[in-house]
Amino acid sequence: MAGRGPAPAVAKNIPAANARRVVDVTGLYVTPGLIDIHAHAGVDRPASGLSYPANMNFSSGLTTIVDAGTWGARDFPEIKRTIIDPAQIRVLSFLNIVAAGMGSEKEQDIREMDAELCAATIKKYRDVIVGIKTAHYWTSLPWDATHPPWASVDRAIEAGTLADVPVMVDFWPRPPERPYEDLILKKMRPGDIHTHVFAQQFPVLLENGKINPIYAEARRRGVIFDVGHGGGSFWFRNAVPAVKQGFIPDSISTDLHMGSVNGPVVDMITTMSKMMAIGIPLEDIIRRSTVNPAKEIRRPELGTLSVGREADIAVIELRRGKFSYIDCGRAKMTGDVKLENRMTLRAGRVVYDPTGISMVEWSKAPKQYFMSPKKQSDPPSTAEPK
Ligand SMILES: [Zn+2]
Structure with a gap:
């Protein structure tokens, strides 16, 4: 691996003499910097107490995180100034359709879901806003005139159409007025992202244990499925049989926040390890943490290693042994693989190297x-x- 030599290059064998600095990564995997499209970034907001400090994600090999709706249009300029711009890690955003953002009763107020304001804010900050988030809307109380079943999803999609960006959906089915099938087979557009795919509330499996055919149908329509593990959105009872039957989510993401960092999520590399322990091959794990999420947020340049781009790199070790992982139902699964991030480079600088592989004895x-x-x-x- 060489950098800042006479000519930048990405190649299997670069003569050490051409490099300003050489790092021995024998036996390790060098990948593009990882991308987590469901993060909650920041310094904590008093209202939500939710967000995990952005730069701490370097420990997982992440070089880009996408905040999934912590912020809405009202606070965005301030958030950009105080969280996004100063962060060393690249921080992007799915803007919440709710102007007040996540974490208050305003998430239930449809007057807060202003598609035009949301779209206008996106158009103003296209460099950092990559989509829209809808979440947590009217999940249990009876319907009434001011709470139509689809308000949040409909407004988010309306804003997504106005601004030409994807919508990420966090959803709770409530049939018959708000059935799940209608979300993925009618409402969502090609390129829209269903996060939390292995949460307890989704019919991933039929009663006979076979994978529900609506997922293949939704995929044919172009709907994207994302892990979004979170504190309450990942169950082995859904994930393991689905993966064994060939249903692999398009992207791996954490939904890491202060409520999930001490378990069950821990971090991105643990989530990737867990998915690999379930049976997804390493190549697919890496693709779903780099190339695929980059495509989903329409930033294909971020998920690759190529000349002329910022050198965002992760160096990962694959360990074999006995390792166990946990889910949101307080169950565990024992597996035989674990990924460990050994080094992270952001824009060509070593930002994480706890065992000193870039250092001298x-x-x-x-x-x-x-x-x-x-x-x-x-x-x-x-x-x-x-
Ligand atoms: Zn979330």
């Missing part, structure tokens, strides 16, 4: 490492090459 460090600064303004004791 201390006893062999250059002279500067052994120098004690006399004053604070003296050069620090570092082994880092100049």
Whole structure:
């Protein structure tokens, strides 16, 4: 692996002499920086207490995260200034159709779901807003005049059409007025993303254990299925039989927030490991954490390693042994593989390297490492090459 040499290159064998710096990644997988399209990024908002500090995601090999609807149109300029712009990791956003964003009773107020305001905000911030999110709308109380069953989905799709961006849907079926089949077979457009696909409330399997044919039908229509694990949206009883029958979600994502970081999600690399332990081949795991999510948010340049792009890279180790994983139903599954992210580069800089694969053994460090600064303004004791 070489970088910032005489000419940038992505190739299997680059002569070490052509590189400014060489990192030995023998036995490891070098992949494009990972992309999590269902994150909740930020500094916490007092209203929701939800979001996980964005740059901490480097530990999973992520170099791009997409906030899934924490923010709506009303706060977006402030959020961009305080969270998106200062983050070292690339932060993009699915804007909540609810102008007040996630985490208050306003999520239930259809006056907050202004498709034109949402679309206008997207058009203004196309560099960082990649789609729209609908979630958490009227999941249990009786229908009434101010709460039509499809309000949130319909307004989100209307805004998606106005701004020409995909909609990510977090959904709770309520038949007969709001059946699940209508969502994926009628309402969602090609390219719209159904997150939380293995949540407890979805009929992934028929009573005979076979995969529900509506999923293949929805896929033929172009509907995208995303993991969106979360604190309450992933069950082995749905995921394992579905994967064994060949239904693999299009993208792997975490729905990582303060309520899921200490389990059951933990992080992106754990979610990828879990999906691999279920039986998805490594190549498909990587594709669904890089190329596919990049395509889903219409940023295909982000999911690849190529000359002329920012060098966003993850270096991953595949370990074999006995490892167990947990779901949102407080059940576990034992598997024989685990992925470990060993190093992350964001825009060509090492931003995560806890075992020092890019570093020199201390006893062999250059002279500067052994120098004690006399004053604070003296050069620090570092082994880092100049
Ligand atoms: Zn979420």
